[in-house]
Amino acid sequence: MITIDLTDANYAEHVAATANGLLLLHKKLCPHCLNMKKVIEKFIANGNETVPVMFIDIEENPQAMSGLSIERVPTLLVIKKGKVAATRVGLMNPRQLGTLYKDA
Numbered sequence: 001m002i003t004i005d006l007t008d009a010n011y012a013e014h015v016a017a018t019a020n021g022l023l024l025l026h027k028k029l030c031p032h033c034l035n036m037k038k039v040i041e042k043f044i045a046n047g048n049e050t051v052p053v054m055f056i057d058i059e060e061n062p063q064a065m066s067g068l069s070i071e072r073v074p075t076l077l078v079i080k081k082g083k084v085a086a087t088r089v090g091l092m093n094p095r096q097l098g099t100l101y102k103d104a
Contacts, residue, residue: 001044002052008063011056016082021052022101023077023084025070027059032091036074042094043101051101054079078104 006014006023015023022040026033040053058065058073068077068084078086078101086104 001041001049004052004054006054006056006061006064008061008067011054011061011064012067014054015077015079015084018052018054018079018082020081021054021079023054023056023079025056025058025065025068025075025077026073028057030073033074035091036076039092039094039097040076043097046094046098048098048101076100080104 004014011023024033024036024040026036037055044051044053056064058070072089074090076088076092076097077084078088086100088100092100
């Protein structure tokens with residue numbers, strides 16, 4: 001799994017440079033965020049090993065949250081051609097994630 005931890009200073013640059021990928025906005029101690037990380041791991045293990053996954057801890061990087069117009073965590077963004085193609089707030093299972101990624 002290709003993972004990248006982003007900051008307020010570099011998230012916009014990484015999103016713009018990403019052809020296809022996932023971006024999870026999370027908090028370190030949020031139980032739902034921890035569950036979403038497991039869902040992403042299962043999604044990657046199901047044949048999506050080349051999909052880059054980016055993470056932003058919004059407690060350490062609050063500007064990214066407001067810059068991306070995010071109100072709650074966990075929020076998953078599907079990035080296609082350097083732009084946010086789909087957004088999903090809350091939990092989902094790996095199948096739902098696969099559908100969201102494919103349809104975005």
